[in-house]
Amino acid sequence: MQGPPLDGGWVKLVRGRIVAVGRREPPGRVVDLGDTLLLPGLVNPHCHLEFSTIPAALSPQQPPGGLAGWLPAAMGARHQTGRSDIAAAIQAGLRESAAAGVTLIGEIATADPTLSYPQQGVPRLRVYRECLGLSDARARGSLTSLRRGLDRLPPQAAGISPHAPYSVRAPLAAELLRIAAARRLPVAVHLAESREEQELIQAHRGPFRELLDRLAAWPSPAPRLLTAADWVSLACRAPRAAFIHASFLDDNTLARLARHRTRAAVVVCPRTAALISGSLAPIRRLLAAGIRVAIGTDGRGSAPDLSPRHEAARLVDDGLLSPAEALAMLTTSAAWAIGCEHAAGRLIPGRPGDLTILAPERVSADPHADALAPSTRVCGTLRSGEPISYGA
Ligand SMILES: [Zn+2]
Numbered sequence: 001m002q003g004p005p006l007d008g009g010w011v012k013l014v015r016g017r018i019v020a021v022g023r024r025e026p027p028g029r030v031v032d033l034g035d036t037l038l039l040p041g042l043v044n045p046h047c048h049l050e051f052s053t054i055p056a057a058l059s060p061q062q063p064p065g066g067l068a069g070w071l072p073a074a075m076g077a078r079h080q081t082g083r084s085d086i087a088a089a090i091q092a093g094l095r096e097s098a099a100a101g102v103t104l105i106g107e108i109a110t111a112d113p114t115l116s117y118p119q120q121g122v123p124r125l126r127v128y129r130e131c132l133g134l135s136d137a138r139a140r141g142s143l144t145s146l147r148r149g150l151d152r153l154p155p156q157a158a159g160i161s162p163h164a165p166y167s168v169r170a171p172l173a174a175e176l177l178r179i180a181a182a183r184r185l186p187v188a189v190h191l192a193e194s195r196e197e198q199e200l201i202q203a204h205r206g207p208f209r210e211l212l213d214r215l216a217a218w219p220s221p222a223p224r225l226l227t228a229a230d231w232v233s234l235a236c237r238a239p240r241a242a243f244i245h246a247s248f249l250d251d252n253t254l255a256r257l258a259r260h261r262t263r264a265a266v267v268v269c270p271r272t273a274a275l276i277s278g279s280l281a282p283i284r285r286l287l288a289a290g291i292r293v294a295i296g297t298d299g300r301g302s303a304p305d306l307s308p309r310h311e312a313a314r315l316v317d318d319g320l321l322s323p324a325e326a327l328a329m330l331t332t333s334a335a336w337a338i339g340c341e342h343a344a345g346r347l348i349p350g351r352p353g354d355l356t357i358l359a360p361e362r363v364s365a366d367p368h369a370d371a372l373a374p375s376t377r378v379c380g381t382l383r384s385g386e387p388i389s390y391g392a
Contacts, residue, residue: 001040001332002346005367011038013353016384021347035363036379037371039327040347041103041123041354043334044308046188046244046267048108048299050086051077052093057275058301067194067276068207074301078110086111093299093306094122099390100307101356101378106188106242106267106296106338108161113149121388123381124354126338127153128161128188131176132168134212135219139172146179155183159338160238164190165231166200166208169223177237186240186339188267192228192253193245194277201225229253236260240339242267244296246281254282258289265337266291269298270314276302283320294334295326308334313372323368353385 002021010026012019020027054077060069081089097105104124107117117125129149133139150158162168162176180187192198199206204222212218226234229252235241243257246266257264266286273280286293295312297303303311312326321329335345344354357380360370370376381388 001328002348009038011347011353011355013385016353016386018347018351018353019349021349033357033380035359037358037360037367037376038347039101039356039358039371040331040345040351041356041381041383042101042308042330043104043106043294043338043340043344044097044102044296044306045106045242045265045294045334045337046108046269046296046298047093047097047105047306048110048301049090049093049105050081050109050111051089051299051301052096052306053085053089054300057271057304060276064196064207064210066196066207068196068211070276070302071211077301083112083115087115090117094118095390096306097123098381098388099378100305100309101358101381102306102308103354103356103381103383103388104335104338104340104344106159106334108188108299109149113145113152116152121383123388124340124344124383125157126159126186126340127157128159128186129153130161130163131172132163133172134167134169134217134223136169138217139169139175142172143175146176150179150183150185155185156343158183159186159188161188162235164193164197165226165228166197168225170226171224173226173231173234177234180238184239186242187235187238188242188244188338189231189235191231191243191246192248195248198228198248201227227253229256232256232260232264236263239263240337241265242294242337244298245269245273246286247273247277247279249282254285254289257286257291261289261291264291265294265333267294267296267334267337268315269296269303270311271304272298272302280320283315287325292333292336293329294337295329296334309372313374316369316372323366323372327368327371353382355382355385356380357382
């Protein structure tokens with residue numbers, strides 16, 4: 001991802017770090033990988049590992065369908081899982097991610113903040129602590145839980161996720177961004193995922209309002225909510241802001257993203273967008289405006305597996321991206337979106353030896369296309385030069 005693919009290339013690792021990259025005659029002792037593609041480890045910038053044991057994506061309940069119909073199904077699934085089940089789901093999701101060639105995950109954590117993530121022998125993690133609250137009481141509880149959660153994470157692995165414009169009242173949003181800016185932490189926000197979101201923000205009406213009333217989560221007096229455009233400006237007070245989905249962007253929000261493009265990235269999850277809203281972010285317009293776009297899987301509550309390669313292949317098949325563009329979105333752009341661009345996304349000296357090895361069934365003239373081909377197997381995922389085990 002640092003230049004054109006190197007035919008007959010090699011990577012030299014010393015104590016788990018990349019110290020040199022070259023082609024033809026490698027220096028020193030060699031592990032010959034044969035006819036494979038060696039890539040910087042794939043990055044999944046948006047996932048909810050707690051859903052990893054859900055056997056199939058949850059369908060939105062009809063009516064109202066869409067996101068307001070999907071959320072009750074997801075909440076039902078969450079209610080049925082205890083603390084040990086969540087730990088097991090996270091473990092299963094980490095194994096599945098490694099098997100898909102993923103070495104770094106942007107994870108949204110909603111569970112008990114004292115539940116810890118494994119640190120060794122699994123893909124690396126950026127754990128965004130999710131916060132939400134429409135009422136003042138819920139917002140205060142969310143902040144207490146956030147502080148407990150953040151204190152248990154090293155800063156290079158932590159982040160904050162204000163959940164979404166329809167679930168975070170304005171004062172909580174401001175406080176979350178104050179904390180993110182003060183601690184230099186990246187943020188991730190689900191943004192403009194459905195049309196109903198705009199209806200709730202502008203008029204306090206529609207399927208979301210009905211859902212919130214049913215859950216007794218809509219407070220009185222009504223909370224002040226921020227528009228998508230205001231969320232972009234606010235979230236970009238953090239050193240890095242990932243906006244998840246962004247399927248329904250108005251011109252004003254798109255212009256704000258462009259203005260903040262040195263901090264803002266959009267993460268698309270194509271299979272989730274197809275299931276929930278049938279609409280995808282305007283990828284070509286975002287790219288034309290200089291905004292970085294990355295590709296993630298979301299969780300198994302809305303996606304059939306945790307393979308970012310499968311998500312990317314879909315966009316290439318639909319003619320939206322070239323294979324080379326898609327691969328950059330799975331590596332360099334994805335690492336940038338979660339504030340890990342100095343540690344992941346490129347094969348260059350000084351980086352950890354986090355690598356993905358792919359074995360194409362047939363080798364064509366375009367290694368980028370081979371990397372995304374459905375018949376291509378992941379035959380190794382390395383963290384600091386050591387294979388991550390993903391067996392049962
Ligand atoms: Zn999500």
